[in-house]
Amino acid sequence: MKSYRGYGVWLLLCVLLPFVGRAASAAELQVTTPTGAVSVYQTDELLSHAAAREIRVTDDAAYGQDMTYRAVPVASLIGDADAIDGETGLEVIALDGFVANIPLPLVLLDGDETAQAWIAIEPEDAPWPNLPGKEVSAGPFSLVWVDAAVSHIRSEQWPYQVAKIGYAAFPAARWPQLALGDDAAEDAKRGQAVFIDQCFACHRMNGAGITELGPDLNLPMNPVDYFKPEALVMLIRDPASVRHWPDMQMHGFTTDQLSDAEIRDVIAYLQAMAGRKAE
Ligand code: HEC
Known part of the structure; x- marks a missing residue:
């Protein structure tokens, strides 16, 4: 050493x-x-x-x-x-x-x-x-x-x-801009926990995080602002089913890795964050 x-x-x-x-x-x-x-x-x-x-x-x-x-x-x-x-x-x-x-x-x-x-x-x-x-x-x-x-x-x-x-x-304690409002719905709260475990390793959120792999998913725009809801579900489950190129780095998630309900919760979290953009 x-x-x-x-x-x-x-x-x-x-x-x-x-x-x-x-x-x-x-x-x-x-x-x-x-x-x-x-x-x-x-x-x-x-x-x-x-x-x-x-x-x-x-x-x-x-x-x-x-x-x-x-x-x-x-x-x-x-x-x-x-x-x-x-x-x-x-x-x-x-x-x-x-x-x-x-x-x-x-x-x-x-x-x-x-x-x-x-x-x-x-x-x-x-x-x-x-x-x-x-x-x-x-x-x-x-x-x-x-x-x-x-x-x-x-x-x-x-x-x-x-x-x-x-x-x-832990991320939620380290970066205040990850927080949801006091009035946040239960699905968005569950989605935040899933996001931190399964997405935050590659995606910053609202300026929070230190990963350098993928884009921030709230700034400048949140994917819920420009994806149709069903396309966003498909993209999270299997990105190549939406668009495909040799260097794509986001892998898909099997239902064992991310259930349909968890994808809905993550999207509820993204939706909640779209209304809470950091300055
Ligand atoms: C292994 C790293 C990795 C993980 C884990 C990951 N992503 Fe990604 N994601 C990327 C990268 C890199 C891109 C940029 C496109 C590419 O290279 O595939 C991307 C692109 C995206 C996009 C498209 C953004 C746009 O505007 O083009 C969305 C939406 C997205 N990811 C959501 C998620 C969600 C939600 C999770 C968690 C359930 C997640 N990602 C987990 C790496 C990851």
Whole structure:
């Protein structure tokens, strides 16, 4: 483990290098602990970490199949999370700008009754397969879950190609402009929660968020302002059914990943936000 200062350039080089050749190269994972201390772990350090194990992941969300990895428990890397109170989550940032906000209790609960979060490590000499339909693997690091179903882990709570892990106040507490009015309907409130789990990793909302992958879905215009309602439902379920091009990055959602009722709730949230545009 090294201190972060002065390693920015190396971090950038090391996270990009795995994509240059077929063999995975050494990469670095940046972890910020509750005290604000930043640690940078190398692939080899993580592979030989005292808590590293072989794990079997059922129905890995990135690969769409069962996978075996060498991995370390997230809890063994993130410092004394018990020191954190309030509505805090883990902010997990991927190389492509995807940003998962995972509630801390989900990560910290341990035992048979709950899912367990692990950081899977792609070995240099045994690269993982490419992701379905992509030219890259899920490495160098991927956040995966054992017993995901027990805690109803959602499809966007499996960030892959992870570059950084840190703590952040949970989105609704961190960005006031995400809030609904006091008079908000129940479906819009449910939709806000679904939005934060399933959409906010790729879409900013009303100026809130740090993701760099997709457009803000309220500013300058909200999709409810220019999509017919039925087209918006189709776009969320299966974007390619509305328009299709090679570089499109939004994948569709199966009904397991997002039910019809949840899509209606998300749209109710979008509708509510359309009337609450930030300055
Ligand atoms: C993996 C990242 C990702 C996730 C998750 C995601 N989107 Fe997207 N979305 C994008 C990107 C990127 C675009 C821009 C078009 C493209 O590249 O596919 C987009 C486009 C859209 C558009 C069209 C906007 C326009 O005006 O063209 C809508 C509406 C939308 N997303 C809604 C949602 C909703 C609602 C959710 C959650 C249920 C969601 N997206 C989840 C990445 C994502």
